[in-house]
Amino acid sequence: MIRFIPVSEINDPLTIALGLSGGSGTGKTFTALRVARGMAQKMTGKHGAPIGYVDTENKRALHYKAAFPEMHHFDFTAINEAGDLVGFGPERWIEVIDAAEAAQMPVLIMDSFSHAWEGVGGVLDLHAQVLDRLVQQAQARANGRYEVDPAKFSQLAWAEVKPRYRRLIDRIVRAKTNIIICTRAKPVMQQGFGDKAKNARKTKTRREDVPWDPASDGDLMFEMTAMIILDPIAPGCPVHQIKVADQFKGLFDRRKPMSEETGAAMAEWAAGQGGANAQKETMDHAREQARAGTDAFTAWWNSDDGKAARPVVRPIMDEIKALCADADAAAAVSDDVPFGRSDEDHGDQHDGADQVREAA
Known part of the structure; x- marks a missing residue:
């Protein structure tokens, strides 16, 4: 049964x-x-x-x-x-x-x-x-x-x-x-x-x-x-x-x-x-802060809550750094530009294409 x-x-x-x-x-x-x-x-x-x-x-x-x-x-x-x-x-x-x-x-x-x-x-x-x-x-x-x-x-x-x-x-x-x-x-x-x-x-x-x-x-x-x-x-x-x-x-x-x-x-x-489950919750909270970008994570890190969490979060700092970098990269992309390319990128690509045509 x-x-x-x-x-x-x-x-x-x-x-x-x-x-x-x-x-x-x-x-x-x-x-x-x-x-x-x-x-x-x-x-x-x-x-x-x-x-x-x-x-x-x-x-x-x-x-x-x-x-x-x-x-x-x-x-x-x-x-x-x-x-x-x-x-x-x-x-x-x-x-x-x-x-x-x-x-x-x-x-x-x-x-x-x-x-x-x-x-x-x-x-x-x-x-x-x-x-x-x-x-x-x-x-x-x-x-x-x-x-x-x-x-x-x-x-x-x-x-x-x-x-x-x-x-x-x-x-x-x-x-x-x-x-x-x-x-x-x-x-x-x-x-x-x-x-x-x-x-x-x-x-x-x-x-x-x-x-x-x-x-x-x-x-x-x-x-x-x-x-x-x-x-x-x-x-x-x-x-x-x-x-x-x-x-x-x-x-x-x-x-x-x-x-x-x-x-x-x-x-x-x-x-x-023990406090293992509480430590996991703290790590997950730190990950959420990191997903908002480096500035947001840094602000939290220097807050009272962040300072108290530092000993628990330090073992996953490599992961936190990667999450911050991904969030920063995503924030730098304009929603108005297709394929995640900025206007400056388009200019460089057009210049390169013009140079190829001129060389031809």
Whole structure:
């Protein structure tokens, strides 16, 4: 039976899925543990609340066991106790989340989730196995009468593998525990040098100003509550903020490492507490002022309300600047002139046309 529930009757805390990606030396593990500690303590109200840790990287998290004695560690390997190769397939990760919920872990760290994508038995490996099987079947049907093109079977292979991975992503989104997902990131090939350097190849998920690619499914980052790519220039700092809702933008200072305070503040938001929603309202009000142009925004910025809002608005100042510039440009266009061209522009165009005719 379908029942629509008034939100006033829904008091269960939300859950958080935080994505942290970065190359070697960016502080993923330590940062994840600090943020998880803040989340767990705020969620439970207990100092030393347990943190579940899924470790695929040869027990690397145990390097921090003295600093984080509340860690509950699971050594997630591609080989089981019997010595059989079981890999890092989607179903095994779902079992891990099920176990964390059964153990009532307030926070679960999965490090490195890149194994689910590119590890043994991961999605790319599964795709290769399915593709090989489909090609062999096609070759058997051809029986030498024609040559089989493996590329024609790639999409069929994805159609078999992707639903399994999608079930894992859906399990993460619907988890009853908070999850921090750590993935490796690889440098994006660059073209050009110095200030003119830019990413060599665009994709639907790659931003031009971020020179790193997470070693995971490109769509995974958009399923996160927040997605951060760390950079070696500032370990632990949220340098590249791929997906950050307004409620969290005040928490992520690109110059300051994420910490227990970050996790606690996110947990407050999830519990419906804290001032995250009020901060979003302030940011939206600032955007409305910016849409009126630079002069209007400056007047508001220097008003009593604007001065009080400055700490909240500063994280989105690049966006505010762009909105002001768009508004200024729109205000400079006369409604009496078609195609957004001023009389002076028309004069220049006529002069140019006359010069072309004279030259001819």
